[in-house]
Amino acid sequence: MTIETGISTGSTETAARYHRRTAAQILAELARPGLFRPTAARPTRRFEYIATELLPEPGTHLTFSQRLYLERFMRPCTAGEVTSATHRMTWTDSAGIPNTGFYRDDGFGPQIPIATREAVLVLWEQIDAEGALAERIAALGPAAREVLAATTTDHEPIDIFRVGVESAGRALAQHALLAGRTSYPSAAEFARGLFDSGIFTAVATRWFWELQASTYRRGMIPVDLRVTADGTVRYPEQTVATLRAMKEETIADAHHVMHRATTDEGLSAAGAIARYHDDLDLISRQYALLPVDEHPVCLAAVTHRADGENYSLLPLVAQHFVEVFGDLVARCEPVAARAAADAPEDLPVATEDRTFYVPDMTCKHCVRTIRGVLESMDIRVVDIDLDSKQVIAEFRSPRNRARAFEALRDGGYNPADRQTGTTPAAPGR
Template identity: 55%
Template sequence: MTTPRYDRADASRILADLAGSDLFPTVPWAAPPPVPFRSHRLAAEAGGHLTLSQRLYLERFMRPCTPTEVTSATHRITWTDSAGVPNTGHFVDGELGPVVPIAVRETTLALWRRLDANPGFAARVAALGEGDRAVLDGTTTDRDPRDIVRIGVEAAGRALAQHALLAGQTPHDDAGTFARAMARGGLFTAVASQWYWELQASTYRRGMIPVRLEATPDGTLRYTAGSVETLRRMKEATIAQAHAVMARATGEEGLSVEAAVHRYHDQLDLISRQYALLDPRTRPRCLALPTVLPSVVDAYVETFVAVVARLDIVEEPHDTVVEEPHDTSNVDGDTGGVFHVPDMNCKHCQMTIRSVLEGMDVTVHEVDLESKRVVADFRSPRNRRRALAAVRDSGYTVLAD
C-alpha cells in the first residue's frame, strides 16, 4: 500500500480530473408530500442577543470577532427529510423563514442522487491510481472521492442556509433570488477561501453567522470590508495556533507528525491537516477551487431555486419551548442507545462524536454519516444524559429516537 502523501495542489488537480465536465447529470426531482416541521425559539442570554452556547463559542474560538458582528437565528426547527433522516436547522423570524433549511436539505439529497447516477464519475473513481489515492488519503479528511464531493455539496447548502439568516440586510425577500444573488457575488467562493472550515461548520450548527452583507445596485451580495478583515484575522489566528500546537507536539513532546495530528485532532480539536501540515507562508483555501466549486455552486443554486418553488412545508402544532439549541429535554429518561446527530456532515464530525462518547466510557457501535445515526451502549440513564450532553457541548444537535 502506498504511503499517504500531503499535497494540496495535487489533491486539487485530482478532484478536478475526477469531476470532469458534467458532475451532476439531470435526474427528475419529485417533490415530496408536505413536509411537517416543528420550530422552537432560541433563548438569548439576558442583556444580549446570543445564546449561551453561541457566546461561549465566540469567546473561545472566534477572537477578534465581537458579539456585535454576529447575527443569531431566532428559531431552531426539526423535521424528517424525504430520505427519512431527522434534521435540524435555523431561521430568523420574519425573514426567508423555515423553508430555506428544509429546501437546502432536499437540494442536497437531489444532487447526491444525481452524483450517484453519473457513470463517468464512478468510472474515473474506479480507475484512480495508487499514487493519487495516496494524495487524497494524506491531504483530505474524507479521502473517498464520492464522500468528498457529497460533503462539498452539503457545504454549499450549509453556506446558503447560514447566510439566509442575513436576508434582512439585503433587498431580497425571495429565497431563490437570494441564492442567485449570493452566487453572483461570489459568496460561496468567499466561504471556501476566506473562512476556515471549523468556524463555518461550528457557527452553522449553533445558528449564528459572523459577517455582514451589503448589496450592489443590481442586488448582488458581498461581504462588507469589515467582515472580510475580521475573517482574515480569525483565520490567521487559527493557523498560528495550529502551527504552534504542531511545533510543540513534534518538538517538546517528541511525537511524529502523524501521531501529533491524531492526538490533537481527536482530543483537542485544535489542528488538522488543513493547517497543521501547511507551509507557514501559505494560506489555505478549499481544494475544490477554482475548478470544481463553480460547477457545484451552479448546480446547487439552480436546483435549490426549483426545489424551493415546489416545496410545501407545514408547521406542526406543539407547545412552544424556549430553548438553547442543545437542550436536554428530549433525551432524558432511559438508556436507549440509538440517536441522530443531524448536523454531522463529515469524517471529522464522525471522529469527534465517537471520541466524545468513548471518552465517557460509552461503547460505540455505529456513527453513520449518511443516516446521521449513532448506535451506542449506555450504562445507565445518567451515563446517557452526560454523554449526550457532551456531544451537545461539542456543538452538535442530538435528536433521540
C-alpha cells in the same frame, strides 16, 4: 482532458506528502467530464417541522452555546459581529433522515433550511447516478489516492464531492439568516443573488471548514452583508478583516501544536497527527501540515488550466446547487407542527429510551461534545459508539431525556430514535 498545474500526480514524492494543489487537481480531473447526472424531478411535498424559539443569555443576543464557541474558537470576532437565528427547527427530510436547521423570523423562515436539505439530497443522488464518474474514481492510481489520503479529511472522492455539496447548502442556509438585510423578494432570488455576488466563493476562500460547520450547527453567522449599487451583496471590510484574522489564528494554533510535537517532543509529522488528533480536530486539522508560507484555499476553489481554459470546480457545484434549489423551493411546503408537551417528571424511563442515535456525530470531537453536554446535566453516559452513531445514557425521567435532547440541539446535533426514524420531540415551553 488534461489539467495543467505543473505537478505530476504520478510523482512518488508528491504522493507521499500533503499537497493541496495536487489534491485539487485530482478532484478537478475527476469532476470536469461530468459530476452530476440529471435525475427525476421531485414532486411537491409537505414537510412538518417543529420550531423552537432560541433563548439568548441575559444581556446578549447569543445563546450559551453560541457565546461559548465564540469565546473559545472565534478569536478575535466579537459578539457584535455575529448574527443569531431566532428559531431552531427540526424536521424529517424526504430520505427519512432527521434534521435540525435555523432561521430568523425576519427572513424567509423555514423554507430555506428545508429546500436546502432537499437540494443537497438531489445533488447527492445525481453524483451517485453518474456512472462515468464512478469509473474514473475506480481507475485512480495509488499515487493519486495517497495524495488524497494525506491531504483531505474524507479521502474518498465521492465523499469529498458530497461534502462540497453539503458545504454549499450550509453557505446558503447560514446566509439566509441575513436575508432581511437584502432586497431579494424570494428565496430562489436570494440564492441566485448570493451566487451572482460571489458569496459561495467568499465562503470557500475566506472561511474555513471548522468555522462553517460549528457556526452552522449553532445557528449563528459571523459575517454581515451590504447591498451594493448594482443590487448584489458583498462582505463589508470589517467582515473580511475578521474572517482573515480568525483564519490566521486557526492556522497559528494548528502550527503551534505541530511545532511543539515535532520540535519539543521529537515526533514525526505522522506521529504528531496521531498523538494530537483530538486537539487538531478542535482547531482545524487540515491546516496542521500546511507550510508556514502557504495561504490555504478550498480545494474546489483552486483554478487550473484545462484544455487551454481556466477551470474551477467551485462555480460548477455552486451554480448547479442554486439551480436545483430554485427549482425545489417552490415545491417544498413547510407545515408547522406542535411540539409534544412535557412528560411528567416522576415517570420512569423505559429501557429502550436510554438508547438514541445522533446521525450527524462524525468525529471524536462530536463524541466529546455530546458526552460533555449530557454529563453537564448529571446524566451518566454508558456508551457512545461513533461507528453506529449510538448513545446509551441513564436519564432520570422522560422530561430529563427531552431536555437533554434540547441541549444537544442547541449544539446543532440531531438526536433521533432509530426505531421510528424521527427526531424526539422538543419539550414544551
